[in-house]
Amino acid sequence: xxxxxxxxxxxxxKSFDLPENKTTSLKQLFVGFGKKxxxxxxxxxxxxxxxxxxxxxxxIVGRNGSGKSTLLKILAGVYAPDKGGVVINGNVTPFIExxxxxxxxxSGKDNVYxxxxxxxxxxxxxxxxxxxxxxxxxxxxxxxxxxKNYSSGMQVRLAFxxxxxxKNDILIxxxxxxxxxEAFQKKCMRIFEEYRLNKQTVILVTHSMDNVRRLCTRAxxxxxxxxxxxxxxxxxxxxxxxxxxxxxxxxxxxIQPQEDLDKIQLSGCDTTxxxxxxxxxxxxxxxxxxxxxxxxxxxxxxxxxxxGTNTGDIVLKNNQIYYxxxxxxxxxxxxxxxxxYDKTGKCIAFNESKCRFLIHDDLRKDVGGQVRLRHNYSNSxxxxxxxxx
Amino acid sequence: MRYLSxxxxxxxxxxxxxxxxxxxxxxxxxxLWSLLRPLFLFAILYVVFTYVFKVGKGVPHYPVYLLLGxxxxxxxxxxxxxxxxxxxxxGDLIRKISIPRYLAVVSSSISALINLVINLSVVLxxxxxxxxxxxxxxxxxxxxxxxxxVFSTSLAxxxxxxxxxxxxVTYIWEVGLQAAxxxxxxxxxxxxxxxxYWSWFFVNPMAQILxxxxxxxxxxxxxxxxxxxxxxxxxxxxxxxxxxxxxxxxYFKKQASSFAENI
Numbered sequence: 001x002x003x004x005x006x007x008x009x010x011x012x013x014k015s016f017d018l019p020e021n022k023t024t025s026l027k028q029l030f031v032g033f034g035k036k037x038x039x040x041x042x043x044x045x046x047x048x049x050x051x052x053x054x055x056x057x058x059x060i061v062g063r064n065g066s067g068k069s070t071l072l073k074i075l076a077g078v079y080a081p082d083k084g085g086v087v088i089n090g091n092v093t094p095f096i097e098x099x100x101x102x103x104x105x106x107s108g109k110d111n112v113y114x115x116x117x118x119x120x121x122x123x124x125x126x127x128x129x130x131x132x133x134x135x136x137x138x139x140x141x142x143x144x145x146x147x148k149n150y151s152s153g154m155q156v157r158l159a160f161x162x163x164x165x166x167k168n169d170i171l172i173x174x175x176x177x178x179x180x181x182e183a184f185q186k187k188c189m190r191i192f193e194e195y196r197l198n199k200q201t202v203i204l205v206t207h208s209m210d211n212v213r214r215l216c217t218r219a220x221x222x223x224x225x226x227x228x229x230x231x232x233x234x235x236x237x238x239x240x241x242x243x244x245x246x247x248x249x250x251x252x253x254x255i256q257p258q259e260d261l262d263k264i265q266l267s268g269c270d271t272t273x274x275x276x277x278x279x280x281x282x283x284x285x286x287x288x289x290x291x292x293x294x295x296x297x298x299x300x301x302x303x304x305x306x307x308g309t310n311t312g313d314i315v316l317k318n319n320q321i322y323y324x325x326x327x328x329x330x331x332x333x334x335x336x337x338x339x340x341y342d343k344t345g346k347c348i349a350f351n352e353s354k355c356r357f358l359i360h361d362d363l364r365k366d367v368g369g370q371v372r373l374r375h376n377y378s379n380s381x382x383x384x385x386x387x388x389x
Numbered sequence: 390m391r392y393l394s395x396x397x398x399x400x401x402x403x404x405x406x407x408x409x410x411x412x413x414x415x416x417x418x419x420x421l422w423s424l425l426r427p428l429f430l431f432a433i434l435y436v437v438f439t440y441v442f443k444v445g446k447g448v449p450h451y452p453v454y455l456l457l458g459x460x461x462x463x464x465x466x467x468x469x470x471x472x473x474x475x476x477x478x479x480g481d482l483i484r485k486i487s488i489p490r491y492l493a494v495v496s497s498s499i500s501a502l503i504n505l506v507i508n509l510s511v512v513l514x515x516x517x518x519x520x521x522x523x524x525x526x527x528x529x530x531x532x533x534x535x536x537x538x539v540f541s542t543s544l545a546x547x548x549x550x551x552x553x554x555x556x557x558v559t560y561i562w563e564v565g566l567q568a569a570x571x572x573x574x575x576x577x578x579x580x581x582x583x584x585x586y587w588s589w590f591f592v593n594p595m596a597q598i599l600x601x602x603x604x605x606x607x608x609x610x611x612x613x614x615x616x617x618x619x620x621x622x623x624x625x626x627x628x629x630x631x632x633x634x635x636x637x638x639x640y641f642k643k644q645a646s647s648f649a650e651n652i
Contacts, residue, residue, distance in 0.1 A: 016650060073649065077487030080646040096485040105411045117403040118486060120396045 004054050006170055006201045007075065011084035012048040014070055015041050044070045046225040047084070052218075054089075055199035057192075059212040059219035059233065061240045066222040068205050072096065072174050075203065090169025090201075093119055097174070099159030104148035108139060108158060111147050115162050129165055137161035156184060164191050171195070172203045189214075208303040209237040241337065242350045263288075264338050269355035275362050275372050277327050283338055284320040285349050290342040291316060296323050299352070301333035306370075310341075328372040331361035400488060404496035405503070412500075423504045424511060427463050431456045434576060444577045449608045451578075453516045457606060458575040458599055460508040465541050465595060466566055467501040472545025473552050473562060480652040490645040494549050498542040505534070516606065526605040533602050540594050540630045547637035550644040553651050574599055579612040587617035594633075597626035 018040045044067045052058045062068045073079045075086060076094030101118045102111050112133055116126045134140055137157045147155065192215050195202050206212060212219055212233055220230040221240050229239050265284045273279060283294060294316060297308035306329065311321060336355040339347050376382055413419040435452055438444050445451035472494050476483065479493040551558045573595045579587055590596045591614035604611040615623035644651075 076485075078484065078649045094486060100485045101482055103407055103411060105414065106407055110407065110410060114403045114407050117399045118482070118488060122395060122399045123402070 005051050006054045006056070006089050007052040007203075008087045008089075009048055009050050009071075009075075009084075010087070012045050012071070012074065012081050012086065013043075013083035014045040014067075014074060014079065014081050015043040018042050044225050045074075045081075048222070048225070048227055050220055050227065050230055052201065052203065054201050057196045057200075057202045057204065057215055057217045059216035059236070060203065060205045060222065061207070061209070061212060061219060061236060062222035062228075063243060067225040068222055069096075069174065071222065072172060072203070072205055076172055088170065091120075092170045092172060093166045093168040094172040095163055095166075095174065096172075098163060099155060102147060102155070102159065105146060107146055108143040108150065111158070112143075112162060115159070116165070119162070119166050120168075121165075133158075133161045133165060136164070153181065153184070160184070160188070170201045170203070174205045175207070209241055210301055210303045212237050212240075238350075238352075241352055242339070242347055263349045264340065264351040264354070266336065266338060266351065266354040269336070270357060272358045272360060273327050274360050275327065275329060275331070275367075278324060279327050279357070280322070280324045281336070281355060282320060282322050285340050287319055288340070288348055291319070291340045291348060292343040293341045293345075294321055295339050295341065296325075297337040298325070298329070299335055299337050301335065301356075306334070308337075327359060328374075329359050330368070330370040330372065331359050332370075333358050397489060397492060400492055401496055401499065404492065405499050408496065408500045409503070420507075424507055427456075427459055427508055428511070430463075431459050434459065438576055444581055447580070448578045449610060450516070450519050450521050453512065453519050453521055454578070454603055454607050454611075455576065456515060457512050457602060460505065460512055461537060461599055461602060462570065462573070462575045462595075463508070464501055464505040464537065467504065468498050468538075468541035469544050469548060469562065469566070471497045471501065472542065473548035473559060475545070476549040476553055476648060477652055483652060484649050490648055491546070491641070494542065494545050494641075498538065498545060501541075502538060509534075512606075521607055524605070529605045530602065533598060533605065536594075536627075536630060537598050540598070540633060543630075543634045543637040546641040547633070550637075550641045550648075553644065553648055569593065569595065572596075579617075587612055588619075588622055591617060591622060591626050592629065594626040594630045597623070 048067075048071060060068050060071065070079065072094070073096065074081050075088075076092060076096060078094075078096070099115065101115050103114065106114065109130075112130060113123065113126050116129075116133075117123070121129075134143060137154075137160075139154060139158060142150065142154065147158075150158070189211075192202070192204075192211075196215055196217070204211070204215065216233050218231065219233050219236040221228045221236050221243075223243070228243075229236055263286050266281050267284070268281045269279065283296070285291065285294075293311050295308060295310035298306045300306055307325075314321075334357055335352055337350075337352040338355075339350040341347055409420075413422060416422055418425065431452075435455055438455065439446075439451065445455065448454055475493040475497040476490065482488060483490060483493070548558060548562060572590070573593055574590065579590060579600070582590070591600075597614040600611050600613045604613050613623075614626055
């Protein structure tokens with residue numbers, strides 16, 4: 001293997017037996033003997049091939065059930081592949097989950113030692129870094145308490161503080177960013193950015209395209225156990241966002257060539273608004289055959305889907321439509337995700353970069369949260385008026 | 390394979406210490422229970438088998454003889470029962486990191502081994518107090534306990550791998566242990582059984598281990614695998630131990646790669 005390769009995955013196959021009724025008792029084994037057991041062999045990975053170079057921050061994306069987690073578990077050595085193989089140049093520390101091995105019945109201190117030993121540290125090494133871990137987790141007064149008496153936030157803080165101590169050739173993270181509050185996520189982000197600067201080899205599985213764009217140097221997208229796309233972060237993130245726009249029954253569809261993606265034009269979009277302002281935008285697309293429907297979604301910059309609608313039965317004319325929405329939203333950064341579909345619901349063109357805006361903090365002391373709902377306080381009973389559409 | 394690299398040793402150490410802390414932490418007497426339990430059991434059985442059934446009559450130092458048997462049998466049941474559940478019990482770990490699978494079983498065996506050592510020191514004191522003669526053969530005890538450890542741990546490996554696939558192994562093993570308890574001379578001396586059957590008892594390695602331990606520690610009057618009939622008969626239980634080691638190791642290794650998906 002070449003020196004600069006960290007991981008080489010070659011023609012990886014993995015499937016799981018999913019019997020209708022899993023034989024976990026002997027009676028079933030004997031009673032069911034002779035009867036043809038209805039087994040369903042589900043292929044999860046079918047011929048995955050790729051390489052990760054040393055120093056890369058490599059992203060793996062894909063919709064639920066696309067095989068990401070299985071791939072990750074094979075890289076981590078938890079599952080054995082059916083066919084093909086993985087060659088790893090160096091040592092791997094995987095984080096399929098934070099706080100693996102934590103025992104709620106043990107004190108915080110004991111858990112640090114237990115968890116760190118599973119990451120490959122000897123007792124002496126943990127002694128040396130124990131204070132740093134406690135400092136980072138900000139849990140000085142709680143280390144002798146049992147873990148079950150910690151709040152979930154405290155547990156996550158402790159787990160993460162141990163995890164970032166892990167120094168190894170290759171680190172693998174699965175959706176770590178999905179847990180914890182905003183402050184915690186910021187902390188995570190800082191650590192990841194440090195990894196990237198220091199050329200630490202990292203593999204990150206995530207659903208957040210914002211994270212992929214911000215952190216990764218290269219990415220791959222899995223779909224139904226095969227590599228759909230591998231290469232630049234921008235292309236993969238676009239392809240993934242687009243595949244997510246496709247309404248429900250997303251059968252395997254070939255992604256349109258890149259040129260088709262950014263064709264939608266948006267005009268009239270400002271860069272800043274106040275809560276409650278009206279956003280007016282004109283959406284236009286080039287002449288593409290078969291456009292039947294358009295849809296607009298408001299998305300937070302961290303990838304959180306806030307609100308979405310589509311044109312439904314409205315007949316589209318002149319390859320354009322006007323969209324207006326009351327931005328009854330809390331402060332923060334947002335963007336519009338716009339797509340047009342054909343009559344089968346397949347996404348034809350798509351854009352999520354042309355309208356990015358910020359909602360100012362209106363600094364009102366009496367309002368908070370992510371949305372601004374119409375509300376009312378009164379000293380006498382409030383009559384509810386049902387809205388009739 | 391680097392069976393006990395520094396990394397695996399420290400995992401083992403933390404697992405065992407966590408095990409101990411969790412097991413005894415909400416009891417007032419704590420670790421003392423691992424001593425008191427076999428002692429109470431011993432007291433009950435001693436009363437029953439000396440005053441009611443009188444099987445201990447004529448056996449020199451019968452109390453020591455009985456206590457040693459109970460301690461050995463306790464280790465065997467503890468290792469196999471806790472070992473059986475160890476892989477499934479550590480499922481959370483096994484599904485998420487790639488620690489060597491055998492560590493789950495070995496850590497539970499070592500917890501039981503620590504208990505055994507504590508219990509044996511009580512047996513030793515008790516033996517001296519009871520007037521058991523000091524003998525050079527005491528030095529052979531560790532060899533017998535190594536055999537006991539290897540045999541029990543091998544069975545634990547086999548059972549733990551089976552348990553991943555078939556959860557009723559636990560019920561079968563409980564019944565099996567119950568039968569084996571009476572088929573092994575734990576409570577009674579073999580002399581109450583007709584002599585022509587003695588050799589057959591030693592097909593069971595536990596009988597050989599129990600009797601050998603008593604021979605070297607308590608009294609040379611003990612019937613053993615090699616003095617019950619032919620000397621060569623002693624090869625039978627040893628052969629069975631070796632067979633168990635080979636079969637368990639092979640089966641465990643074969644199953645280990647798919648533990649993560651089967652648990």
